[in-house]
Structures are given as structure tokens and as C-alpha cells.
Amino acid sequence: MKHVLIVDDDSAIRSLLSDYLTKFALKVTTVSDGQSMTRVLATEPIDLVIVDLNLGQEDGLELVRQLSSKSDCPVIIISGDRLEEADKVVGLELGAMDYITKPFGMREFLARVRTALRERPKANLNRERKSFHFNGWTLSVKRRQLTAADGLEVKLTAGEFNLLVAFLTAPKQVLSREQLLTASRVHQEEVFDRSIDVLILRLRRKLSTHDPKSNLIKTERGFGYYFDADVVTEQAVRASFTTQGIKK
Numbered sequence: 001m002k003h004v005l006i007v008d009d010d011s012a013i014r015s016l017l018s019d020y021l022t023k024f025a026l027k028v029t030t031v032s033d034g035q036s037m038t039r040v041l042a043t044e045p046i047d048l049v050i051v052d053l054n055l056g057q058e059d060g061l062e063l064v065r066q067l068s069s070k071s072d073c074p075v076i077i078i079s080g081d082r083l084e085e086a087d088k089v090v091g092l093e094l095g096a097m098d099y100i101t102k103p104f105g106m107r108e109f110l111a112r113v114r115t116a117l118r119e120r121p122k123a124n125l126n127r128e129r130k131s132f133h134f135n136g137w138t139l140s141v142k143r144r145q146l147t148a149a150d151g152l153e154v155k156l157t158a159g160e161f162n163l164l165v166a167f168l169t170a171p172k173q174v175l176s177r178e179q180l181l182t183a184s185r186v187h188q189e190e191v192f193d194r195s196i197d198v199l200i201l202r203l204r205r206k207l208s209t210h211d212p213k214s215n216l217i218k219t220e221r222g223f224g225y226y227f228d229a230d231v232v233t234e235q236a237v238r239a240s241f242t243t244q245g246i247k248k
Contacts, residue, residue, distance in 0.1 A: 002026050003044065004021055004027065004028050004049075005028075005031070006028060007034070007049065007050065007051045007063065008055070009032045009054070009055045014032070017050070020106050026113075033058060034058050034062075034066075037049070048113065049074070050075075050078060051067075052080075053078070054081065064094045064095060068158065075097060076097065076113070078101075078104075092198070095158065095159065131233070132165075134171070134230065134232070135149075135211065135229050136149030136211075137207075144161055148211070149210070154206050154209075156203075160203050162183055165183070166179070167217065171230065175226065177224055204216075216228055
């Protein structure tokens with residue numbers, strides 16, 4: 001049974017969403033704040049987190065940022081007053097896979113939840129993983145950790161991590177936007193097709209913060225992007241993949 005965590009400080013909304021989702025064979029846990037969310041995530045396996053942006057003294061966007069940097073668990077944002085396109089873009093850039101504005105229909109809400117819960121193939125975590133080295137940087141796939149030449153860790157969202165792995169696996173080769181979309185997809189569904197451009201912009205900024213003179217991700221107009229660096233790969237092994245369907 002899939003486990004959904006709802007973070008909302010409105011008890012009536014928590015009850016409404018929880019009661020509805022449990023009718024469709026979903027386990028639901030509800031909390032009112034970020035501290036409680038962290039405690040649940042540390043003790044129970046969670047398949048989806050639904051976060052309201054307005055949590056009293058807390059900013060829901062900060063919770064989304066924390067979730068995206070620490071986990072592959074999909075996140076859906078719900079909001080009743082941040083309805084501008086800019087708000088949605090910020091939420092999606094921080095790693096949320098969907099942004100639902102209130103009021104919304106419950107059937108649509110369920111459809112979006114089911115979409116977020118669809119599983120993608122995952123590498124067997126028991127297998128050895130790769131490490132990539134380029135221009136003083138190190139990316140450990142096993143630890144999902146990017147380290148700059150000065151030894152500082154650079155936090156990546158799941159989408160940014162997948163995108164960088166795609167580039168490092170095929171350095172100096174032009175990759176189309178479609179190829180990069182497929183490689184960087186955290187879940188089977190993406191909200192916007194242009195999300196790859198946002199991911200590349202964010203990854204470029206993070207790399208340039210520690211190496212301002214670098215221009216590692218270059219654009220090949222009309223074709224796509226390529227990673228302009230020599231890459232050394234260590235501990236390369238074949239990963240096995242399994243796929244599971246949706247439990248209804």
C-alpha cells in the first residue's frame with residue numbers, strides 16, 4: 001500500500017484529503033508542521049509528500065527545498081493564495097513535481113496523486129555505483145554527492161543529479177533535449193516540457209558558484225547540450241533494474 005504524507009496546518013483540509021485518499025487504498029499520515037514531517041520521514045517509508053505552502057510560521061517552499069535535496073520522494077505543492085505563475089515556477093524549480101491551486105476538484109486531486117505515485121525503474125541499491133571526476137569535481141553516485149575542488153559539497157535536487165549523471169556518462173557528446181528530459185526525469189510524468197531548460201540553468205549556476213570561470217554545459221544550437229570536460233569514471237558496474245506497477 002502506498003503511503004502519502006500530508007503537511008497542512010489546517011485540520012479540516014488534512015481530514016478532507018486524508019478521508020478521500022484512504023477510500024482508494026492509500027495509507028495517509030497527516031501532520032501540521034515541518035518538525036512533525038521530518039519525524040515521520042525518519043521513521044516511516046513515504047511514497048509521496050503533499051505540502052501546503054502556508055504553514056503558519058513556516059514557509060512550505062523551504063520544506064520543499066529540504067525534501068528535494070535529501071530524497072527522491074515526489075512532492076506535490078498545494079496553495080490557496082500563491083497563484084501567480086512566478087510562484088509555481090519557484091516551487092517547481094525547488095523540486096516539486098506538481099503544483100495544485102485551491103480550490104481543486106477531488107477527482108483531479110486523486111489523478112495527480114496517482115500520477116506522482118507511478119514508479120520509475122530504479123537501480124538496485126545493493127549494487128556498486130559509479131564515481132565521476134571532472135575539473136576537480138567529484139560526483140559519487142552511491143552517496144548522491146557532488147563535491148567541489150575545495151572540498152565543499154554542492155546540494156543537488158534529484159532532477160539536477162540525474163541530469164549531471166547523463167552529461168558525465170556521455171561527455172563531449174551532444175545530447176538532445178528529449179534525451180536529457182528522459183535521463184533527468186525523477187518520475188514518469190513531468191509538469192512542463194521546458195523543465196529541462198530550468199534544470200540546466202540551475203545546474204550551471206551551482207557549478208559556476210564554485211568555479212566562476214567554468215562553462216561546462218554548452219549549448220549546441222538546434223541540437224541540444226553537451227558537457228565540455230574530460231571525465232574519469234571509477235567503479236563502473238552494471239546496475240540491474242526492476243519496475244513495479246501501481247497498486248490500486
